[in-house]
Amino acid sequence: MITRRIALLGSTGSIGTQTLAVIEDLHRAGHRFSVIALAAGKNLELLAAQVQRFQPKLVVIEQTRDLNRLGRLLRPYWSGELLAGGEGLHAAVTHPDVDLVVNALVGAAGLIPTLEALRANKIVALANKESLVIGGHLIKSSRVSIIPIDSEHSALFQLVRSLRPSEIERVILTASGGPFRTRPLDSFAQITIDEALQHPTWRMGKRITIDSATLVNKAFEVIEAHWLFDLPYEKISVLIHPQSAIHGLVELTDGSLLAHLSTTDMKLPIQYALTYPERVPSSVERLDLVKQRLEFAPVGRERYPAFWTVLEAGRRGGTYPAVANAADEVLVQRFLNNEIAFTQIAQGLETILAEHQPVQNPSLEEIWEADRWARERAGKLSPNRVR
Numbered sequence: 001m002i003t004r005r006i007a008l009l010g011s012t013g014s015i016g017t018q019t020l021a022v023i024e025d026l027h028r029a030g031h032r033f034s035v036i037a038l039a040a041g042k043n044l045e046l047l048a049a050q051v052q053r054f055q056p057k058l059v060v061i062e063q064t065r066d067l068n069r070l071g072r073l074l075r076p077y078w079s080g081e082l083l084a085g086g087e088g089l090h091a092a093v094t095h096p097d098v099d100l101v102v103n104a105l106v107g108a109a110g111l112i113p114t115l116e117a118l119r120a121n122k123i124v125a126l127a128n129k130e131s132l133v134i135g136g137h138l139i140k141s142s143r144v145s146i147i148p149i150d151s152e153h154s155a156l157f158q159l160v161r162s163l164r165p166s167e168i169e170r171v172i173l174t175a176s177g178g179p180f181r182t183r184p185l186d187s188f189a190q191i192t193i194d195e196a197l198q199h200p201t202w203r204m205g206k207r208i209t210i211d212s213a214t215l216v217n218k219a220f221e222v223i224e225a226h227w228l229f230d231l232p233y234e235k236i237s238v239l240i241h242p243q244s245a246i247h248g249l250v251e252l253t254d255g256s257l258l259a260h261l262s263t264t265d266m267k268l269p270i271q272y273a274l275t276y277p278e279r280v281p282s283s284v285e286r287l288d289l290v291k292q293r294l295e296f297a298p299v300g301r302e303r304y305p306a307f308w309t310v311l312e313a314g315r316r317g318g319t320y321p322a323v324a325n326a327a328d329e330v331l332v333q334r335f336l337n338n339e340i341a342f343t344q345i346a347q348g349l350e351t352i353l354a355e356h357q358p359v360q361n362p363s364l365e366e367i368w369e370a371d372r373w374a375r376e377r378a379g380k381l382s383p384n385r386v387r
C-alpha cells in the first residue's frame with residue numbers, strides 16, 4: 001500500500017482534475033492518498049466541489065477578493081484554513097503534513113511555489129514546465145527531488161533511470177505536429193481559434209493546446225529536458241511523430257535506441273509521478289501494437305518558426321527563456337481574444353526576443369523584470385506591427 005500526503009496546485013485545470021481522478025483510482029485500489037491542500041485560480045464552483053469531496057486542511061484561491069464568496073460556498077461542509085495568493089501557495093507547499101507537491105499551475109506563477117516546495121524538502125511532481133523554462137538554473141541543484149509529469153519527460157525519466165550518463169548519445173522528444181502538420185503554408189494566416197484548439201492527439205488546457213500548434217510547447221520541453229536531465233542542447237532532439245505513441249527515445253552510444261510507448265492519456269504519467277518509485281496497475285487503455293503505425297519527420301522551419309525561435313532563446317539562456325514564455329503567454333491570449341492572427345504569435349516572439357537586452361544567470365527579481373518587460377511589449381505590439 002502506498003501512502004502520500006499531497007498539496008495540489010492548479011486543481012481545477014486539465015492536469016489538476018486528472019490528478020484528482022487518479023487519486024480516486026488509487027484509493028479504490030487500496031492506496032492511501034490524502035489531499036492536504038488544494039489551490040486554484042478563478043473557478044470557485046469547481047474548487048468548492050473538490051473541497052467537499054476531498055476535505056483538505058488548506059484551500060488556496062488566487063485572488064483575495066474571492067475569499068468571501070468561496071468561504072460562503074464552503075461553509076455548509078468544510079471548516080479548514082482558507083488563504084489567497086502567494087501567501088496561500090507558500091502555506092500549501094510548505095505545509096508540515098505535505099510530502100508531495102503536485103504543481104499543475106499554468107505559467108510563470110508556478111516558479112516560486114516550485115522553489116519554495118524544494119526548499120522545504122518536499123518531492124515535487126512537476127507539470128508546470130514554466131518553472132524549469134524560466135528558472136531552470138535556480139532549480140537545477142534540487143532536480144533529484146522533481147518527478148516530471150509532462151509525458152515526454154516522464155518517458156525519458158523512466159528510460160534514463162537505468163542508464164549511466166556515459167551511455168547516452170542523445171535523447172529524442174516527440175511532437176504530434178499539432179493540427180496544422182499538413183495544412184498548406186499559404187493558408188496559415190487564416191487559421192481560426194477553433195481550428196488551433198483542435199489538438200489531434202491530446203486534450204489539454206488552452207495555452208498548451210495553442211503552444212502545441214505552434215510547437216512553442218516543444219521548444220519549452222527541450223529547455224525543460226536540458227535542466228531536468230542535465231543534458232547539453234546538442235544532445236536533445238525533437239521529431240514529429242503524428243501518432244504520439246512514442247513519447248520519448250534515448251539513443252545510446254552504440255547506436256541502439258530505447259523508446260517509451262503508451263496511449264495518449266495523461267493519467268499514466270500523473271499516476272507514475274504520484275506512486276514513484278512504485279509502479280502500480282492502471283485502468284488506462286493499452287496500446288494496440290498490431291494497429292499502431294509509427295511515423296517520424298523533422299521539425300520544418302517554415303511550418304514551425306516559433307519552435308526554432310524559442311529553442312534559440314533556450315540555448316542563449318539567461319533571461320531569454322523568461323521573455324519567450326511571457327511574450328508567448330500574452331500573444332497566445334491575444335490570438336484567443338481574436339486580436340492577432342495565428343502567424344503573428346511566431347512573428348511577435350521573434351521581434352520581442354530580438355529586442356531583448358538579456359541578463360545572464362538572472363536572479364528572481366531579474367526574471368520578473370524580464371517577464372514584465374516582455375508582457376508589456378507583447379501587449380502593445382499592434383496587429384499590423386507584430387512583424
Ligand SMILES: NC(=O)c1ccc[n+]([C@@H]2O[C@H](COP(=O)([O-])OP(=O)(O)OC[C@H]3O[C@@H](n4cnc5c(N)ncnc54)[C@H](OP(=O)(O)O)[C@@H]3O)[C@@H](O)[C@H]2O)c1
Binds near residue numbers: 010043044109205206
Ligand atoms: N494539460 C496537459 O495535458 C499537460 C500536459 C503536459 C504538461 N502540462 C503543463 O501543466 C501545466 C498545467 O496545464 P493545464 O493544461 O492543466 O492548464 P489549465 O487547464 O489552464 O489549468 C491551470 C490551473 O492553474 C490554476 N491557476 C492558474 N493561475 C493560478 C494562480 N495564480 N494561483 C492559483 N491557481 C492558478 C487554474 O485555476 P482556474 O482554472 O481555477 O482559474 C487551473 O487550476 C502547464 O504548465 C502545462 O504546460 C499540461
